[in-house]
Amino acid sequence: MLDFPRWKVISIWLLLLAGVALAIPSLMPDRVARQLHLDGMPRINLGLDLSGGSHLLLEADTADLVKQNLQKMEDTIRTEMRRGDPKIAIGDISTSNGQLSFFVRDVSQLDAAVEKARGQTTAVGVTGQRDWNVAVVDSTRIVMTPTQAGTAASIDNAMKTATEVVRKRIDELGTKEPTIIGEGKTRILVEVPGLQDPAELKALIGKTAKLEFKMVDMNVDQSTVTAGHAPPGDEALPNVREPGEAANAPIRYWAVSRRVILSGDDLIDAGLSKDDNGQPAVSLKFNASGGRKFARATQENAGKQFAMILDGQVLSAPRIDEPILGGNAIIHGSFTTDSANQLAIALRSGKLPVTLKFIEERTVGPQLGKDSIHAGVIASVIASVAVIVFMFVTYGRFGFYANLAVVLNIFVILAVMALLNGTLTLPGIAGFVLTIGTAVDANVLINERIREERRRGRGIVQSVELGYKEASRTIFEANTVHAISGLIMLVLGSGPVKGFAVVLLIGICTSVFTSVTFTRMLTAGWIKRNRPTEIHI
Amino acid sequence: MRLLKLIPDNTNIGFVRLRAWAFGLTALLTVAAAVLVGVRGLNLGVDFVGGVMVEARFPTAPHLDKLRSDIDGLHVGQGNLQPFADPHVVSIRLPIPSTNDEGATNRLVKNVQASLAAKYPGITFNRAETVSGKVSGELIRNGLLAVFLAVFGIAVFSWIRYEWQFGVSTFVAIFHDVLVTLGFFALTRFEFDLNIVAAVLTIIGYSINDKIVIDDRIRENMRKYRQMDMRALIDLSVNETLPRTVMTSLTILLALASLLIFGGPVLRGFTAAMMLGVFVGTYSSIYVSSSLLISLGLKPHLVEPKKKSGPSDSAERVG
16 A cells, blocks of 8 residues: 555656646747747647637528528429420429429329439438438329438538638738637537627628629630729739748739629529549539529520639639530539539628528627636636645645645646647636645545554554555546536536636646545655654644 | 644534534525526526627726616617626627618627717727527537536436435535536626536536545445445545645635636636535535435435455456
8 A cells, every 4th residue: 555666756746747847838928939939839728708709509590491402403304304305294383381283284293303313312321321212102292301301411511611711811910829619419609718808700601602603705815804804894803812822922813794694593502523534523403493594694605605604703714615504514624533622612602591590699809808717827826825825834744745745636627628629717727726625625524534544553564554545536526426427517608607617627627636546655654764753744 | 844734633513413404495595596596597698698889998987877877868778788707898698780781780789889989988898799689599508418417427326326315415416516516606696608608517516526535434444334324424524534635725716816806807707606616515525415314214224234354346447
């Protein structure tokens, strides 16, 4: 029990030293850390309540998304059935009750219609389940119902795009280190440190980017176009900056006709795809009217270029090789998978795929955060000093060991938080202060037990041994129940409660190490070296 | 050097003798707390009722009635003022505007801030929060669920670990702690928000810690003194652990006191709840859970006998 082999002593000290070393970068102000080139080390982030800033929670309107999907499918079915030879005549299309149902006029075409409808569904996940169920009712009607897996996948997909769109729009604000993450299945959490007025941010998130397709004026030598110089009836629009392009590279301008051939509303989807040679390409899918407009434009302008313009910037200007009649187009050329994907996202980001509502909004002023940190640090220091003095006065040498453990414990908690990339919130500071209070409880239990055993007339070594042994059981149980309440807070709590629970849980684990193992080692070392005949406790 | 000893050696206070009185007091406190919560209700913050909250710091402490009429003059719905311990700070709660448009709450906040800034020069705004009814409903549900799960989880733990009597007595005692804490919030009208839920959960954790220490000692003594009367045995166990109880409560109170005095206004409600919890938890360890063990018919011979080899061989080890 009191026997500590050398390797154990060394590893305990090394572990604690590592803890202190890892905690140090988090204790420095940003500026100092950068000067010492320590800003690459893991550090603790400050929560919004300490740094000041805005916290917004957005929720997707999934009912609206389901409705949109239904409408899109209706559009697709209308186009598809009209295509091919012979055309399939359908009627009485309805989208009530969350189902798309339509009537096939010629019963002999029913099987072909089902086949075509099935062709519009796609497989989701690994189970091979389709995203829509196609069924025949009364041997004349076809009913298409979205499957659960299909709806879930579509929500998931929409949330990914929505998160991307939100991130892009927040980046326009140029604020530092915004956090944009999905929460649950249908929510996005946005945290912007330093932002005081969320109104601007909300407007930015809610706005719709304008996507337009216009013809490039082929009568103009495009290499001579500069800002503001375009022939009458045209306008000069800048090309979007390619990623990796030098910031001071000259911007390329296009002269495009003012007439809009297609708008973002006509585009149903854009995605990454492959051309006939297996090269990366971007696929476009238009709705019925969009398909018609695109067909007419491509028939009239074969061999010319059209520009895809997002918020006044030309994303890409592909040449029309042949008329595209089906409502589906493929843009190919010198794409890499990456650049094709980028273009597809940019085309999709015209509008949010799903309506987002703001359901929670919190803004903390910068002064309050500063005051809170200041107050929290002062409270922690005073609490530590008070507890340290009290422990020393009561238990002497044993109290000193406990104090050393408490101080090291603070560093170790900070180190673990930094490694976990944790966030320190104001309740987290309260968690620290409380951990200081409860960590000494372990030592109080041990020391009181040693006192008791001494009173019963046991020898010094035996008393210390029994003190640690008997108290360890109680400490283990007490920490288990603490951990139970901490875990519940972590799982069910939100925001501030979570920040508190994290510190509490880490503190429980580390304090067992510092206040039991570490103090036992110190006590054992002292007894071995000095062989005391009497102890003051 | 003479060391501090708060509790003299061989202290023997007859805790169990006062049991009947204590039960009366406990019952009275619990009923009073329940009635207070039921009749007065809790002063729930925007976290739990939804709405808009603006926290302002005034250069000089404002007159609350005047401030209230100023807010009413804006015609933005029924305002609710919540003063802080610091008289310069007031939080103003307002209902969410009923229009469907996203910018409405921001305009409301700006409107309130602008008109207050005009009337009270030098005013600064600490915080602004908007919580929709949907989120506040979830927060209430999760908060309640967390507290219930904690109480049940811990009671089940003590039941599995010890005899069922320990589980029941712990459950009752913790229920009492939670109720009294809620009663305190109903009485003082301190704002009850998410932080307070964390405080309640911590009180549960602390209180249970205290009970486990005493329960552990009771069990140890039950194995040691198999013929002892249960009352005497509980008195002995409580007295034996008394130095630890006092010492730990004092250190935690020291830490909390520094948080209460220096920790800033945001944490004040949280700290006040925790301090109350330390007292209530310590009281209920002795007078609710330990005393209840007698009423539940726990007897030393019901516990399996101690093994011959030593008092602690079956013990878990830590470290």
